[in-house]
Amino acid sequence: MKIFDLAQDSVRTRNQGLHDSPEGKWLVSHPDGRHCIAAGLDAAVDVDIEGHVGYYCAGMNKHASITISGSAGPGVAENMMSGTVRVKGNVSHCAGASGHGGLLIVEGDASARCGISMKGTDIVVAGSVGHMSAFMAQTGRLVVCGDAGDFLGDSIYEAIIYVAGEVGELGADCVEKEMTAEHRQSLTDLLSASGVDANPDNFRRYGSARKLYNFNIDHASDY
Amino acid sequence: MSKQNSLRPSATFPLDVLAEIHRAADQGIYEIRGFGTKRSLPNFDDLLFLGASMSRYPLEGYREKCATNVTLGTRFAKKPIELNIPITIAGMSFGALGAHAKEAIGRAATQMGTSTTTGDGGMTEEERQSSKTLVYQVLPSRYGLNPDDLRRADALEVVVGQGAKPGGGGMLLGQKITERVAEMRDLPEGIDQRSACRHPDWTGPDDLEIKIQELREITDWQIPIYIKIGAARVSYDVALSVKAGADVIVLDGMQGGTAATQDVFIEQVGIPTLPALRMAVDALRELGMHRKVQLIVSGGIRTGADIAKALAMGADAVSIGSATMVAMGCNKPVFIEDYQSLGTEPGYCHHCHTGRCPVGITTQDPELEARLMPEMGARLLRNYLTTLTLEVQTLARACGKSHVLNLEPEDMVALTIEAAAMAGIPLAGTNWIPGA
Ligand code: SF4
Secondary structure (H helix, E strand, O other), rough: EEEEEEOOOOHHHHHHHHHHHHHHHOEEEOOOOOOOOOOOEEEEOEEEEEOOOOOOOOOOEOEEEEEEEEHHHOOOOOOOOOOOEOOOOOOOOOOOOOOOOOOEEOOOOOOOOOOOOEEEEEEEOOOOEEOOOOOOOOOEEEOOOOOOOOEEEOOOOOOOOOOOOOOOOEOOOOEEEOHHHHHHHHHHHHHHHHHOOOHHHEEEEEEOEEEEEEHHHHHHOOO | OHHHHHHHOOOOOHHHHHHHHHHHHHHHHOOOEEEEOOOOOOHHEEEEOOOOOOOOOOOOOOOOOOOOEEEEEOOOOOEEEEOOOOOOEEEEEEEOOOOHHHHHHHHHHHHHHHHEEEEEEEEOOOHHOOOOOOEEEOOOOOOOHHHHHOOOOEEEEOOOOOOOOOOOOOOEHHHOOOHHHHHHHHHOOOOOOEEEOHHHHOOOOOHHHHHHHHHHHHOOOOOEEEEEOOOOHHHHHHHHHHHHOOOEEEEEEOOOEEEEEEEEHHHHOOOHHHHHHHHHHHHHHOOOOOOOEEEEEEEOOOOOOHHOOOHHHOOOEEEEEEHHHHHHOOOOOHHHHHHHHHOOOOOOOOHHOOOOOOOOOOOOHHHHHOOOHHHHHHHHHHHHHHHHHHHHHHHHHHHOOEHHHOOHHHHEEEEEEHHHHHHHOOEEOOOOOOOO
């Protein structure tokens, strides 16, 4: 295991190290809220970060498994392509924004706009999510084991949202949909991949009413 | 009542206003169109060069060297962009443009030693292959954005705004969302696609500074990062872009083109390129960053004279979008019935949003696209870029400059009070700069 102590070394030097020799296991100590830690990884490495991180940790991750034993600032795992990012604490706004693939697991709560503009990534939040989560979400799955704030799934495209707790006001064009056996199975598999203990039978499914896909004068007030 | 009186037009309700009210009453939605503003605005035509005289020594046309090369991104990037000419090609998406047009642009830019730019929708293989220097846009929609393309780009451009619609997002109407376009954008086919107007993971200049840090980390601080702004509150936006860590600022005036935007947005939002450029240069000078953070200006650049005047006002380079399409045949009087079937005529077309471009540029239809073969498009654009470059050199030599970047405000006068005030150039025959 290679150890990076960010009290001694800059994020720049350490990210360069992760980009240049992307193999094995890495431990990052003293992150102390620094930004952009482990951004742009492109190999199947394991990175453990011992503490809280700032903005854009694990940004655009590809292949790597990154565990944050603390909380994360805005945009954790933004635009992730593949791999896994696990946050043991809470996350700030825009977690998993515009992610294309991979799995983001938040063991605590997520703030506003979790999964905004997501494009195929999977996000499992063991706690609750803030307002406007899954805003303009295109594809992928957002699982919320707690409650979801107002305007959930506003202007959503084909992404799927599962929520176990209370849901505030739904966003424009977002509706509750039937939970079919196929969806229950997909959710069961995703929960088991994330290691989050929740009963799939408690979840409801939300998605797009597809009323805003093409302009229709009768839906003008929804825009 | 005399015939003359009964046909008296209303200044409040001229024919075009009447027609727009009738259209709005019929359709119940704003007009969406392409191209750019059609209103008359103060522009570079309102400036003139003084040329050399007793006190200035001109250079011999054709014989004495007048260099045109420019380096962009010298502030932080390990690999700045070196261009042979100060004319870059603006970002235009695959989706708005067909693959042939994108490839033609890439080829011509490469042959001329300049850069081209991706657009909303990501990078296509064709444009990466055909473009030696490719600027990769990071847009609010993040369609197709991925770290592999980030790393194979020659520069990144974080798009905050566009001159045709500062504060507005993109649109691509369903008829242009073909299978390939839909796949690149992770969207269903055939929907009216609205791109966000705000980035999903940052909300202000302090966040943007960290976002840029992230992009630099991902690309190992190798390539320049541009910030593109639509001309509105230019002084603040330029200062904040510098603070956020831009290597290059791209400033797009309201004459900038668009593939599909609400007409009310195109015509009523933003400020013209002329005052925007002066404000940007002033802001950079105030910060001591002029020429350290390079400035690219776009929005209604058409001729070598426009370019020479922009450089003389303090830009490091220009960017052309609409004129690129015109060079490849946009609004050319060919396939006239196809213009007519769109309800327009050559010279008036702004129908890029329909996907039925008569000359095969802004279309995904294979039959229409076949009208613009990449090789032919590249030749037309190369000829146009060559002409522009020769024109800039001609004017620079006339002002006694051995490099086009040596042109300066003192080489010019303004023809109108408006242009003098906006550009900060004295009115011809006076020393007067209104507002100075
Ligand atoms: S000719 Fe083609 S590119 Fe030009 S305005 Fe018409 S549709 Fe747009």
